[in-house]
Structures are given as C-alpha cells and as structure tokens.
Amino acid sequence: MRNLLQFIARYSNFLIFLILEVVAFILITTTHQYQNSAVWSSANRFAAGTENMMTTIGDYFCLQQENQRLAEENAQLKNLLMEQANQLEAILERDSQYVYAQLDWDYIPAKVVHITTHKQHNYLTINKGLRDSIQVDMGVVGKDGVVGIVSAVGEKYSLVVPIIHVGMNLSCRLQNNNYIARTQWNGMRHDEVTLQDVSRHVTVNMGDTVVTSGLTNVFPEGIIVGIVAETEITENDNYHRTKLHIATDYKTIKYVQVIRNHTPNQVK
Amino acid sequence: MTFIREIGRLLLVLAFQVLLFDHLHIGSWGVVMVYILFLINLTVRIPRWAEMLVGLLVGLVMDVWHSSLGIHIAACVALSYVRPLLLNKAVQDVERIKDNISIQTIGRIEYTKSAVILTVLHHFIVFALETWNIQFWWIVLLQTLISSVMTLCVILGYEYLKR
Numbered sequence: 001m002r003n004l005l006q007f008i009a010r011y012s013n014f015l016i017f018l019i020l021e022v023v024a025f026i027l028i029t030t031t032h033q034y035q036n037s038a039v040w041s042s043a044n045r046f047a048a049g050t051e052n053m054m055t056t057i058g059d060y061f062c063l064q065q066e067n068q069r070l071a072e073e074n075a076q077l078k079n080l081l082m083e084q085a086n087q088l089e090a091i092l093e094r095d096s097q098y099v100y101a102q103l104d105w106d107y108i109p110a111k112v113v114h115i116t117t118h119k120q121h122n123y124l125t126i127n128k129g130l131r132d133s134i135q136v137d138m139g140v141v142g143k144d145g146v147v148g149i150v151s152a153v154g155e156k157y158s159l160v161v162p163i164i165h166v167g168m169n170l171s172c173r174l175q176n177n178n179y180i181a182r183t184q185w186n187g188m189r190h191d192e193v194t195l196q197d198v199s200r201h202v203t204v205n206m207g208d209t210v211v212t213s214g215l216t217n218v219f220p221e222g223i224i225v226g227i228v229a230e231t232e233i234t235e236n237d238n239y240h241r242t243k244l245h246i247a248t249d250y251k252t253i254k255y256v257q258v259i260r261n262h263t264p265n266q267v268k
Numbered sequence: 269m270t271f272i273r274e275i276g277r278l279l280l281v282l283a284f285q286v287l288l289f290d291h292l293h294i295g296s297w298g299v300v301m302v303y304i305l306f307l308i309n310l311t312v313r314i315p316r317w318a319e320m321l322v323g324l325l326v327g328l329v330m331d332v333w334h335s336s337l338g339i340h341i342a343a344c345v346a347l348s349y350v351r352p353l354l355l356n357k358a359v360q361d362v363e364r365i366k367d368n369i370s371i372q373t374i375g376r377i378e379y380t381k382s383a384v385i386l387t388v389l390h391h392f393i394v395f396a397l398e399t400w401n402i403q404f405w406w407i408v409l410l411q412t413l414i415s416s417v418m419t420l421c422v423i424l425g426y427e428y429l430k431r
Contacts, residue, residue: 013316016316016320017345020324020345021342021345023341024345025338028337028338028342028397031338037337040332043335044332050287116335117296118293118295118296119296121335121336121398123335187399
C-alpha cells in the first residue's frame, strides 16, 4: 500500500497527463462521427454568434457582387416559375397525385455563418435552429445542389455535415440509368467526392449527372449532387472508380435552404 | 494581478486565433494555430497539474470553435505536459524568471528550440487525430510540416519583434 502511494506521488504528473489524454480520447471517439452536440460545437450560441458578427461585417465588403448574384438568381427563378406553372397546369389535368407528392417538401432559408473546407471533418454552421423548427437529419441544399445534412440543432444555430466530411455517405443515383450509388469523401479536395458501389456492368460516362436518390426522406428525388469528372475501371475491378465534381461550391456558399418533409413516416 | 493579466493574454490570443488566423489557411495543408503561444509563454511558477488543466481549458475552447471535441484538448494537454520537461534546464540556470517565458527571460536559442519542439508536437497530434488513418500518414506529416512553419513564423516573428 505504501509503495503504491509512493508510486502515485512520484508519478502524479504523468498520471494526471494520462487521465486527461484518456478524457480527450473518449471525447473524440464519442463525438467524432456524424452526430455532434449543439452545445460543444460551433452551433454553440457564443461561437456561432461571434462568427455571425464577423460574417455580417465581411458581407458589407461584397454587397455589390451579392446584389448582382441575387438579381441573376431572381431572373432565373422567375423564368423557372413560369415554366413550372405551365407544367403544373398540364400535370394537374393528368395526374393530381404526383403534384401532391411534390408538395410534401418545404424549404426554410438560412444563412451560412461559418464553414470549414480544409479539414477531414468539415462542418457548416447555419443561422437557423430549434425556434425555426429545424430538426436533426433534415437535408440542406444550396442554389446549385445538395449541401449536406443537419447533425445538431441549437436554439438559434445548427450544425450541418457537408458531403465533404469523411463520415458522410449520401445515397444518390445516376440520372441517365437510375443506378443507385453513394458518395464518399476521401478528405482531399473540397470540390470532389468519389462515387462508391457502381458495379462493373453499369455504364458511367464523363459528364453524367448524379442526383439524390429519393430513397430516404432527407432529400426529395432529383436534386443535383454533382457531375462525373473522372471514371476508370481495370480488368480486376468489380466497381468503377468514379470521381464526382460537386455541384455546390463550398468555398463561396452563403445562402442555403433546409428541407422539411411533411410525410409522417420518416425513413432515414 | 498576474492572474488577471494571464486571462487577458488568453482572451487576446484566442480572439486573434478565431477572428483572424482561422480564416488564413493554405488549402488543407497550412493552418496557423497561433493560440499555442499562450501555452508556450505561460509562467513557469504554475504547478504542473494546473498547467495541464489550463491546456485542457484552452483546447476545449478551440475544439468548440472547430466542432472537433477532443482533438485540441489532447494536443494542448500533451504540450503542457512536455513544456516543463523542456524548460527545466533553462529555468534552473536563470533564477530571476518571475514572469512569462520569452526570449528576454530564457534567451534566443532556448526559446526557439522549445517553441519549435512544442509547435511540431502539438500540430502533429492535431493532424494525426483529425485524419486518424494510417493510410494518409504522408498527408499528416506534410500538414504538420507546412503548418508548423507557418505557425512558427508568426510566433517567433512576434517574439523577436516584441522587445
């Protein structure tokens, strides 16, 4: 007993060091993957609040470009609206059920407060939270395509896992042959993900569009994920090695929409 | 009084880190983590257990900001554990050290040496834990190298110019 006490007294600093490191490792392993807590992440009110303030200040310096971009987007949306209205009329006459299926989704606009693109586990913080009825596992899209999935929700801010997060797998499909695959990020480039599970017999071409599969209730079907940038298959491969150019540019993204699904039975 | 001054330094260095240096990085290769200056320069009069707890606290703040709970804690605690071992000799030689560690108190060579070792150690742990994949060891080493050079440029530049 005395020896033990002596031992502890002698190596007390090293023991404290070990204990603290073990605490750190437990924290890493329990929170590192996908799920994250709103309090202990940048969705925390103080951290997000500060970043929000910084973004607001930064925004003043690029108001002109932002105006230009909004005007362009406005024009695009107007055109789209006209187009959709015509289509809707045609569809309503034919098949009203399809229309109601599309109306199951609505969009909550949000602003990106903070984003990292240079890490393995990247995150976005957005300025909408519990009080805007954001929930964990809601899909997030930008003007160009899929952005990510909500992983933690605080009172005013939420944390979003983008496609460029090594723990993220997004179910998607090749638009021209409806083949189901999933995305996987290797931690290298912020504009590129690999497409997994595309079997040998499937034809994949450069420039093919990849869209969300609609198999889960996180995203509606047909939102653009990216475009096939590179694909190869050797004699021994069972799967294509396909790289996807992500439609969303994480470096410049500012505004996103969180997608809410109204269907009662949520499939994740 | 010393305590209040230390808190002030901590807040200042954290503010610089999250408001300025977090936004300056070269792709995923070069990241400046200048907040460790606080841990490197911390007074030597603090007991070792307390120093490690300070490391834990500073790491926790950075982790909350970076949504990476645990990574910076592990790195900062390791840095705080190693620092007294490195400085032991330099500090014994100079009895008059009352305040923080700096070039003025322990000399150019000693300071540069310990700053380099501590920075590389800290950065290596951060990148190794973040990547956590033996397959990408060369990425971890390259990130550690580039980021350490960037961080040391800022830290040593500041220390040499301080006077």
